[in-house]
Every structure is written in structure tokens, then in C-alpha cells.
Amino acid sequence: MTGIGVSGLAVGIDPAPEGSxxxxxxxxxxxxxxxxxxxxxxxxxxxxxxxxxxxxxxxxxxxxxxxxxxxxxxxxxxxxxxxxxxxxxxxxxxxxxxxxxxxxxxxxxxxxxxxxxxxxxxxxxxxxxxxxxxxxxxxxxxxxxxxxxxxxxxxxxxxxxxxxxxxxxRRAAPDYPTVPIGREAGSKQGVVDSAAGRLYVADDMAKSVAVVDTANRTVVSRISFQDEIVGIALDPESHRLYVASLGDHGHAHSEIRAVLWVVDTTTNGVVATIETGQVGRGVAVDPGTHLVYVTNERFLGYQLDPKTVNVNAAAGLSVIDPQSAAVVTSIELGTSAGEVVIDPATRVAYVAGSRYDQVRGSSNGVIVVDLASNQVAGQITVPDAGLLQIAADFTANTLVLVGSDAIRLADTATRTVDATLRVVGASGSIGVDPVRHVAYVADNGRDGYRLLTVELAERRLGDASIEMGMKLLVGSAVDPRSRAIYAFVAGTVRFVPPPQ
CATH class of the missing domain: 3.30.420.40 (ATPase, nucleotide binding domain)
Structure with missing residues (x-):
């Protein structure tokens, strides 16, 4: 924004977590x-x-x-x-x-x-x-x-x-080992390389990724970028980290474009940059084909005609070959798109987003994409929800969707939401333990900041939660091998031991 100051702001803002x-x-x-x-x-x-x-x-x-x-x-x-x-x-x-x-x-x-x-x-x-x-x-x-x-x-x-x-x-938090990784108000997404013992944590406000040695619990490198980060994905086999940028922030005529940065994790250096569209939203990598998928939006301008549906953006999924550093094709998704996860076994992508048609109007939820044909294959509708945050446990055929004060669980076989857990304050990146089939969801409710455990097989909240104290909790990640939990709290990563 270019303006400075506020006119007409009213006193009476309710308390909110630090960094909100x-x-x-x-x-x-x-x-x-x-x-x-x-x-x-x-x-x-x-x-x-x-x-x-x-x-x-x-x-x-x-x-x-x-x-x-x-x-x-x-x-x-x-x-x-x-x-x-x-x-x-x-x-x-x-x-x-x-x-x-x-x-x-x-x-x-x-x-x-x-x-x-x-x-x-x-x-x-x-x-x-x-x-x-x-x-x-x-x-x-x-x-x-x-x-x-x-x-x-x-x-x-x-x-x-x-x-x-x-x-x-508010409940007191245990004294977990803590390492500073970025700004307190930055959004955090993390990916884990179990074999290398590395945790990569993106800080959107600092425009950087912290590389954390999980054994020594130290930051061994910080990789800086030129634009705000909207997502990161890791391909351990290729030793590549993919960092997607926001781009032109939604302005129709800006010359700034969203970029995918390709990082060599052996040197922590950027080895390629690939323009992906106008506004970047999320990124995922298929570990089988090593293709990279970036969601993006195009701003179409304001439609002022009252007879015209006010759809001012179009969303797509860019398919990128990192070997040639080029966009192979783009799949039209709908009117908005956000985070994306990929099931490598079935070669299906699940994109948080929305679509519009003349019969049903606008519908929100998860757009299902067949990666073999590069075609939209369906949608998992989530009523009364905006753009969701998404994670998956594909061995349990489950998507974890967070947004609109709820945690929703969707069955990838039936492509329906079969459980809705109402949690005021649920937000942030989602860590999933594929061994125990448990998801960890940040809860920044009024009575404390904690990681909720979600029992995916039983479709319910777990009996215990992990308390995080008084600082804003913005997400989590899980090491699939050790099952250790990494909580991203107000510019730090906290190391939570795996449950017994």
C-alpha cells in the first residue's frame, strides 16, 4: 500500500495474539x-x-x-x-x-x-x-x-x-528448546529433509528461508530472496528446494511477476529463477516425476457492470520442468487458488481454491487435478469457507483443511468432507505425522496458544494438546522419520519431542 495513516479508526479492538x-x-x-x-x-x-x-x-x-x-x-x-x-x-x-x-x-x-x-x-x-x-x-x-x-x-x-x-x-508452555528463525510477525511454513537432518523454514515478511540443523538445533544458513514468499517445497532426491514468490501483489499492470526460485540444498544457493505468473499462491513437487507445480492468479480488473458476475481473478496451476527451468503448461483451475498438495501414487493434485459456473455459482473448497492429463477432475466442496490451508496424509486417504474456524477432514477416495471439527482460532501451516496418522493444527484461541492433535483415522480431536504459551503460533511441521514436531512460534522454531 502507498498511503500512510488511518482515518476514522475506532478504539475497541479486542485482544489478539502478538504478531496478528x-x-x-x-x-x-x-x-x-x-x-x-x-x-x-x-x-x-x-x-x-x-x-x-x-x-x-x-x-x-x-x-x-x-x-x-x-x-x-x-x-x-x-x-x-x-x-x-x-x-x-x-x-x-x-x-x-x-x-x-x-x-x-x-x-x-x-x-x-x-x-x-x-x-x-x-x-x-x-x-x-x-x-x-x-x-x-x-x-x-x-x-x-x-x-x-x-x-x-x-x-x-x-x-x-x-x-x-x-x-x-492462558496455560504455561513447557520449556522446549527454541531457536530464532525470523521476524515475530512472519508467516511460517516448514519442510523437513529427514536424511540430511535439515529443516527449512520460510518467513514471508523477512523474505528468507532459515536452514536449521535439527540435530544441533542451530540455524546454519539463511537464504534471502527479493520478494515475499508464499510457499516452499522440497525434493530431497534431487537436492532441490523450491521457493515461490507472491509477485505483483494483485495489481493488474505491474511489471513484477511471481517467481519460482530453485535452491541447491547442498550449497544453499539459488541456481535458477522461473517466472510462473502474475501472482503466486503455493507450490508442491511430485517426488516421482520431479515436476514442480505452482498455483497462481491473474488479476482481471474490476467488473462494474451489475449484470456481470464480479469475478476479478482467474487461477491456474503452472507445471514446471526444473531440468529445463521452464513452464511446460498451465492448467486453468477457476477463480482462486492457494496451497497445493500432490499424491504421487495416484498423480493427483489437490488445490485449495474456488470455481464458478452459471448453475452453481461460486463454490469454495479443494480443486482436484489429474496430473496425467493435466485436467481438472472434480472438486471437494467446502461450504461457508474461504481459501483453506491444506495438508495430506495420503496413506490414510485424508486431506486436512483448516479455515473459517474449523478443521475439516476430507476423504480422497470419495472426495467429500466427512468430518468437521469446530475450533475457533484454528489457523497456520499444518504438520502431519504419516506414521501415527495425526495432524497438528495451530489453535490461537482466547484461552491459549497450542498445537491441537487431530486423530485422522478416528476423525476426532486428540485427547492431548501441546501448549505453546503466550506467543503467536503460526504453524508446524513433522519429521516423518523421527516424528519430531517443529512448532513455529513468533519468529522461532520450538523443538517438540515425538509423542511416546
Missing amino acids: RIAVIDFGSAALTVALLTVSADGSTRVIDSRDLPPVSAADLTESGLPPVVSAAVDVLRGAGITSPDDIHSLYLSGFAAHNPLVQKAFRPLCAGQRVKQSVPQPVPVATAGRMSPAGRPSSSSNLPLITFAVLVVIVVVVGVVVAMGGGD
Whole structure:
């Protein structure tokens, strides 16, 4: 985002884990302000960035008028590095339209778990020096610094007190060995090379991958990249790590394109870069064919005609041959795509995403792709869910889907969701133990931060959870050989021994 500051931000933000990102959309009379905040260690919030858009009129507050407004807000959030609804802990609406049911329904898919809230009725103006007005002219009030300071103090005090009052229920975490790997607010995805004793952890905000020696519990290398990371995949046999970038952040005319970086894990050096599309979303490798698959989206611009379905993006799956460092083909998926997992035995890819057709309209869930024919072979529909995070235990014919305050388990044989476990706060990358058939899912609920165990065969939550204390938990990975668990907590990796 290019704007600076927030106009019309209301005091009254609920406590959230450290490093959480909170979106605020304020319907002011002079502008529609879209802002992104982050939560600090003391419970206070600070503005990452914001932008003023043209104000919303009465004509916009209709079913046909709201989609372009939502699309504009999505574009702003993408520019701030938000790549999926799971990146936002909660979304606040404030201003005159905050309590409009149509507005609430329209903006609900922007936030995982549908944590859309209304701020207090009377917004408190917040501004910073140099904030741009909707027309692009700097604001010029001599009281802005004083107003800014006063409001930020109020936010710090109110949020800090609420966190202090509500924090007594949180459970203490065991003293697991811990190694710093990146920024506290960065999203973490990890892949494990059991034979080499290496854990590769991506930090999207630091634009780097930490290489961790799992035996000595030390970071032996940090690999830096030029763009935000959206996914990593490992091919141990070829000694290759694949790192996918976000790209142009969703702007239609940007010259920046998503790139797949190919890393030689014997030297930890980048040996090739391959353009994959406009906006990168996820990456996976087929260990049998060694082909790499990258999900991406193309921004199509805003469709303002109320008679036209407001589909402003098209998604695809790029098939890449790392030997020639080239995109072999691209498979059209639908309107959105995210993380992807591949079953090497059946040569089927499962992509978190959405599709649209004239009969059913838009449907979310998992898109099934036959890699032998490079054709979409079906979809596992997940009602009332945005873009999901996905992992798999193919020996148990199970997909683990996390999003919208739920953990869903899907049977790959029947291609249906056969279990839904409601967990408020479920999010993050998912670790799977293919030996015990257990998944580990981050739970950042109000009463503590923990890894939940999910018994895949029994389709239920496990009896025990792994407590992580007071820091934001963003995901996990599992060593398939030792079954050790690696929890990614606020810029660190914690080493959890395998269960007895």
C-alpha cells in the first residue's frame, strides 16, 4: 500500500495474539479507508499501512454495488502482503455502514473464520503526518501529531488492559528448546529433509528461508530472496528446494511477476529463477516425476457492470520442468487458488481454491487435478469457507483443511468432507505425522496458544494438546522419520519431542 495513516479508526479492538494482523475498513463520509494493523508484544496495535479510497455512496450499499467496493479493498490488502483470508486475524468495520447486514456479508470472506466485527459506534479520528486524502493531496492540520499521539495512547492502554485482564487463563508452555528463525510477525511454513537432518523454514515478511540443523538445533544458513514468499517445497532426491514468490501483489499492470526460485540444498544457493505468473499462491513437487507445480492468479480488473458476475481473478496451476527451468503448461483451475498438495501414487493434485459456473455459482473448497492429463477432475466442496490451508496424509486417504474456524477432514477416495471439527482460532501451516496418522493444527484461541492433535483415522480431536504459551503460533511441521514436531512460534522454531 502507498498511503500512510488511518482515518476514522475506532478504539475497541479486542485482544489478539502478538504478531496478528488486523484489518480495519472505515466507511467515512470523506473516504473509504482500508488499513492493516499488527499487534505488538504488549498488546498494543500499530498501523502497518493504510489507503483512502473514494467514499461509498448509497448506490454502493447494494448487492450489485458492493462487489466492486470489496474488490477495491482486496486489492489494497494484497498490496500490504495479505495473500489469503488466513493472514487476517480479525476484520473490523466502522463508520456509517458498519452495521449494514449486506456490508457485513460482503466483507466476511476477507477474513478467515469470518471474524468480522463492528467497532464502537463513534470512531476516533487517527491521522499521521503526510496522510494522503482521497484526491491525493496531503492533509494539512496542525493538530494531527497531537491527535495521533493521543489516540495511539488510548489504543495501547485499552487493548493492554483487556489483554492483561483476559490473559490469566492462558496455560504455561513447557520449556522446549527454541531457536530464532525470523521476524515475530512472519508467516511460517516448514519442510523437513529427514536424511540430511535439515529443516527449512520460510518467513514471508523477512523474505528468507532459515536452514536449521535439527540435530544441533542451530540455524546454519539463511537464504534471502527479493520478494515475499508464499510457499516452499522440497525434493530431497534431487537436492532441490523450491521457493515461490507472491509477485505483483494483485495489481493488474505491474511489471513484477511471481517467481519460482530453485535452491541447491547442498550449497544453499539459488541456481535458477522461473517466472510462473502474475501472482503466486503455493507450490508442491511430485517426488516421482520431479515436476514442480505452482498455483497462481491473474488479476482481471474490476467488473462494474451489475449484470456481470464480479469475478476479478482467474487461477491456474503452472507445471514446471526444473531440468529445463521452464513452464511446460498451465492448467486453468477457476477463480482462486492457494496451497497445493500432490499424491504421487495416484498423480493427483489437490488445490485449495474456488470455481464458478452459471448453475452453481461460486463454490469454495479443494480443486482436484489429474496430473496425467493435466485436467481438472472434480472438486471437494467446502461450504461457508474461504481459501483453506491444506495438508495430506495420503496413506490414510485424508486431506486436512483448516479455515473459517474449523478443521475439516476430507476423504480422497470419495472426495467429500466427512468430518468437521469446530475450533475457533484454528489457523497456520499444518504438520502431519504419516506414521501415527495425526495432524497438528495451530489453535490461537482466547484461552491459549497450542498445537491441537487431530486423530485422522478416528476423525476426532486428540485427547492431548501441546501448549505453546503466550506467543503467536503460526504453524508446524513433522519429521516423518523421527516424528519430531517443529512448532513455529513468533519468529522461532520450538523443538517438540515425538509423542511416546
